[in-house]
Amino acid sequence: MSILRPSLIPLRLVRRRPSSRRGSFFSRAGRRFIAKRLNRFCLWFVGGLCAVALAADLLASDQPIACRVGTETFILPGLWSHASLSGQNNDDILDAIAIHGGWAWLPLVPHGPNKVRDIVGVERLATPSAKHVLGTDDSGRDVLARLIHGTRTMIAVAFGSTALYLAVAILLGAVAGYFGGLVDRVTLRLIETFSAFPTFFLILGIQGVIGVTSLWQLVLVIGLTRWTDLARVTRGEVLRLMHEDYVFAAQALGMSPRRVLWRHIMPGAVGPVLVAANFGAASAILIESTLSFLGFGVPSTSPSFGQLITDAFYGGGNPLLLLLPGSLLVATVLCIHLLGDGLRDAVEGS
Amino acid sequence: MIRAVSRRMFGTLPTLVGISLATFVILNLSLPPSSDPRNLSVADPALIYSAHLPLFLNLYVEDARTASAAALSRLSSDSDAEAQLAIGDIRDMGGAWLPHLLPALATLEEPTKHRLLQALEPVASRIAQGIGLASAADKVAFWTRYQATYGSDYQQVRVARLVQRLVRRVDSLATEELRRLDTYALPQLFEALSEDIDGEAQDRLAALIGTLLGKDMRLSPRQSAAQRLDELSRWDHWWQVRRERYRTLSTVERGFSTLTQTRYFCWLTHLATLDFGMSERDGISIRSKLASRLPVTLALSGLALLLAYGLAVPLGIVAAVRRGSAFDRLSLAGSLVLYAIPAFWTAILLLYLFSDSGLLPMAPTYGTSTPGSEALGSAARLKDFAHHLFLPVLCLAVVPMAALARYQRAGMLQVIDRDFMRTARAKGLSPTQAILRHGLRNSLIPVVTLLGVEIPYLVSGSVVVERIFGIAGMGLETFEAVRAFDRPWLIAVVSVTALLTLLGDVIADLLYAQVDPRIAPGGRSGQ
Numbered sequence: 001m002s003i004l005r006p007s008l009i010p011l012r013l014v015r016r017r018p019s020s021r022r023g024s025f026f027s028r029a030g031r032r033f034i035a036k037r038l039n040r041f042c043l044w045f046v047g048g049l050c051a052v053a054l055a056a057d058l059l060a061s062d063q064p065i066a067c068r069v070g071t072e073t074f075i076l077p078g079l080w081s082h083a084s085l086s087g088q089n090n091d092d093i094l095d096a097i098a099i100h101g102g103w104a105w106l107p108l109v110p111h112g113p114n115k116v117r118d119i120v121g122v123e124r125l126a127t128p129s130a131k132h133v134l135g136t137d138d139s140g141r142d143v144l145a146r147l148i149h150g151t152r153t154m155i156a157v158a159f160g161s162t163a164l165y166l167a168v169a170i171l172l173g174a175v176a177g178y179f180g181g182l183v184d185r186v187t188l189r190l191i192e193t194f195s196a197f198p199t200f201f202l203i204l205g206i207q208g209v210i211g212v213t214s215l216w217q218l219v220l221v222i223g224l225t226r227w228t229d230l231a232r233v234t235r236g237e238v239l240r241l242m243h244e245d246y247v248f249a250a251q252a253l254g255m256s257p258r259r260v261l262w263r264h265i266m267p268g269a270v271g272p273v274l275v276a277a278n279f280g281a282a283s284a285i286l287i288e289s290t291l292s293f294l295g296f297g298v299p300s301t302s303p304s305f306g307q308l309i310t311d312a313f314y315g316g317g318n319p320l321l322l323l324l325p326g327s328l329l330v331a332t333v334l335c336i337h338l339l340g341d342g343l344r345d346a347v348e349g350s
Numbered sequence: 351m352i353r354a355v356s357r358r359m360f361g362t363l364p365t366l367v368g369i370s371l372a373t374f375v376i377l378n379l380s381l382p383p384s385s386d387p388r389n390l391s392v393a394d395p396a397l398i399y400s401a402h403l404p405l406f407l408n409l410y411v412e413d414a415r416t417a418s419a420a421a422l423s424r425l426s427s428d429s430d431a432e433a434q435l436a437i438g439d440i441r442d443m444g445g446a447w448l449p450h451l452l453p454a455l456a457t458l459e460e461p462t463k464h465r466l467l468q469a470l471e472p473v474a475s476r477i478a479q480g481i482g483l484a485s486a487a488d489k490v491a492f493w494t495r496y497q498a499t500y501g502s503d504y505q506q507v508r509v510a511r512l513v514q515r516l517v518r519r520v521d522s523l524a525t526e527e528l529r530r531l532d533t534y535a536l537p538q539l540f541e542a543l544s545e546d547i548d549g550e551a552q553d554r555l556a557a558l559i560g561t562l563l564g565k566d567m568r569l570s571p572r573q574s575a576a577q578r579l580d581e582l583s584r585w586d587h588w589w590q591v592r593r594e595r596y597r598t599l600s601t602v603e604r605g606f607s608t609l610t611q612t613r614y615f616c617w618l619t620h621l622a623t624l625d626f627g628m629s630e631r632d633g634i635s636i637r638s639k640l641a642s643r644l645p646v647t648l649a650l651s652g653l654a655l656l657l658a659y660g661l662a663v664p665l666g667i668v669a670a671v672r673r674g675s676a677f678d679r680l681s682l683a684g685s686l687v688l689y690a691i692p693a694f695w696t697a698i699l700l701l702y703l704f705s706d707s708g709l710l711p712m713a714p715t716y717g718t719s720t721p722g723s724e725a726l727g728s729a730a731r732l733k734d735f736a737h738h739l740f741l742p743v744l745c746l747a748v749v750p751m752a753a754l755a756r757y758q759r760a761g762m763l764q765v766i767d768r769d770f771m772r773t774a775r776a777k778g779l780s781p782t783q784a785i786l787r788h789g790l791r792n793s794l795i796p797v798v799t800l801l802g803v804e805i806p807y808l809v810s811g812s813v814v815v816e817r818i819f820g821i822a823g824m825g826l827e828t829f830e831a832v833r834a835f836d837r838p839w840l841i842a843v844v845s846v847t848a849l850l851t852l853l854g855d856v857i858a859d860l861l862y863a864q865v866d867p868r869i870a871p872g873g874r875s876g877q
Contacts, residue, residue, distance in 0.1 A: 205843065293814070337690055
């Protein structure tokens with residue numbers, strides 16, 4: 001081993017990089033990615049959705065962002081419940097302010113996604129108006145508010161389940177590819193077994209049998225059933241990189257398998273894996289919206305696009321209510337696909 | 351070819367085991383905590399899937415020997431209630447346990463011996479011997495003599511012969527001997543009953559079983575065939591739950607039973623026979639439901655697959671040949687957009703376009719047949735069916751078509767500049783001829799590989815499409831099942847769709863080998 005060292009290190013040091021290959025692999029790929037207008041547009045779109053998802057409570061809530069009623073000041077009362085404001089919506093608080101004095105900073109959409117307080121004054125299936133910009137659904141809930149909060153569900157499912165199956169897939173794929181032999185064979189069989197189940201039937205089966213009731217359970221189920229493609233990709237990449245000289249060198253230097261795998265192999269495999277994960281996120285969104293459309297998705301307290309579409313489709317009302325969530329959904333998935341294509345081109349270096 | 355097929359089939363075996371294990375996990379998640387199977391109803395999934403057995407390895411195989419030993423030890427317990435229960439057990443079990451109980455009789459201590467004699471008294475009266483003996487010593491002497499005289503009769507081979515005689519004709523001698531063996535003969539009797547025998551033999555066996563169990567289990571010739579079948583299945587159920595305690599297993603059989611008397615083995619037999627019990631939603635057997643629903647879904651998916659390939663392959667070829675043209679760019683963009691549309695959204699758009707109130711009312715949007723079409727001729731009915739399937743099939747085919755068109759374009763681009771294509775042009779073929787004769791087959795390789803991927807997609811998509819268009823296939827039934835927590839159907843459908851996908855995979859692989867001759871038949875790697 002000591003014989004190897006002197007010959008290896010100078011070689012690396014002496015060779016000068018050509019100027020076009022300046023920067024790390026990632027910065028080069030990133031530059032190529034950003035250089036395209038379509039990629040930039042898609043990035044803005046998806047980024048905007050993420051921002052909306054993060055700020056959903058500030059954009060649409062039935063309590064003010066900040067307010068002062070009489071002598072008391074509240075900041076984000078919708079998130080941290082205050083005893084004195086509980087159960088009150090924007091209108092009630094405005095009424096209180098009119099009596100006791102104070103001020104209120106109302107969100108852009110002064111309605112929550114769920115709550116319909118006064119049963120008497122409920123406007124079911126209201127047409128768009130100044131009060132409800134997109135109207136209300138068949139239980140009188142503001143559609144725009146549900147749309148904004150639906151974005152949050154969509155993004156949560158996309159990120160949550162993708163993160164989950166990235167973890168499972170990278171772990172299994174990398175270990176299988178690196179160690180080979182029996183581990184590899186068993187993992188391959190596992191992948192083959194799981195990919196034999198049509199995802200949707202498997203998820204429906206698990207749902208019917210166990211009863212999935214919350215957003216995070218749904219994320220868990222989607223994440224744990226969709227990891228097979230990604231594990232295959234990871235394994236393939238690891239197998240490919242195993243034959244690279246620098247991996248041999250790292251092994252010859254006596255590094256532990258863990259170090260070789262994470263420090264030397266995985267960085268090279270990350271590009272294709274990210275591309276696959278990107279498409280996986282799109283399919284997670286599709287699965288979630290389809291489940292919600294069928295009524296088996298997230299509970300109605302966390303609205304989702306699929307739910308909005310099913311409400312509009314079976315509940316009647318304004319066709320805009322059908323078109324808007326639907327096209328937003330399609331646009332999101334399309335953008336993620338385009339991002340994936342762009343990412344692939346950038347990583348492959350065309 | 352046959353070797354290739356069989357080798358490929360053999361290669362799926364580990365995956366099959368994997369599928370059975372995965373479905374087994376789901377099954378066990380659905381089963382309630384195990385309870386006494388004797389208290390469950392016939393259709394309860396916990397009974398059908400033997401929830402009372404251990405999962406993979408049964409280290410305490412129950413048979414007459416172990417059960418009677420357990421009863422004996424309970425008999426000698428200090429608790430009187432416990433002993434009374436054991437006495438009841440022994441009385442009910444009777445002859446099946448005699449070969450194991452009698453050898454122990456002489457060595458028992460006093461209270462236990464008394465209890466055992468008390469328990470055996472009704473047995474004695476059932477086998478119509480030794481009745482009216484008063485003192486304990488006499489009873490012990492009687493049972494010892496009984497064992498010496500008739501002990502050699504307690505042999506399964508002999509019982510089997512007697513049962514065969516009884517099945518063949520009325521045989522009072524055989525009946526008498528079987529009666530003396532008491533419940534020891536039950537396993538063979540029930541086995542014979544479940545076989546294909548004529549009605550009178552069934553009556554004879556049923557009457558004997560009734561006497562042995564002291565129950566009125568009589569089949570009457572007046573009952574209709576359906577009633578008899580119902581009655582027999584009830585008995586079968588009764589027997590399934592209890593049979594282990596009556597059988598005396600040899601050492602080898604006990605060895606096997608550690609594997610076979612388990613929940614997993616039970617699940618395997620159910621999976622192999624596609625017997626998933628009854629639906630909890632409407633009590634119809636799952637197998638008959640599958641038989642009626644599966645063909646609909648398969649027809650839907652098959653037609654969608656045909657449509658997708660039929661449209662995508664020409665589209666991809668034209669796009670590749672006219673690379674960079676407006677058509678190419680348009681089809682690329684179109685396929686990207688179509689690929690991003692979820693099936694339910696396609697369905698809604700199609701409905702808005704083609705339904706009666708839509709822009710182009712041209713196809714029915716619900717069900718698979720027009721009401722009243724049963725009266726029409728078969729050709730007209732087929733036409734009606736096709737008309738109804740138009741929109742659902744289109745809806746299912748959109749996404750695979752978009753993906754396939756892109757792959758076909760890529761596949762064609764790969765071969766279009768190759769030397770052999772230039773050679774084909776040079777020898778005088780027109781561009782079309784060259785592409786169709788030489789390019790097509792080679793360009794199909796990526797698309798054919800995708801077949802295995804598309805099948806699960808189509809099967810999955812059937813849930814949405816069948817729900818929206820009201821088609822009574824697997825998808826709609828699954829939709830209803832999830833709503834009603836119909837566990838047996840869900841377990842069945844998860845298993846069956848997985849098996850179907852596996853089959854599709856095998857077919858895709860074989861097709862692949864047909865398209866690409868470089869791939870050795872049955873081999874794994876390309877080139």
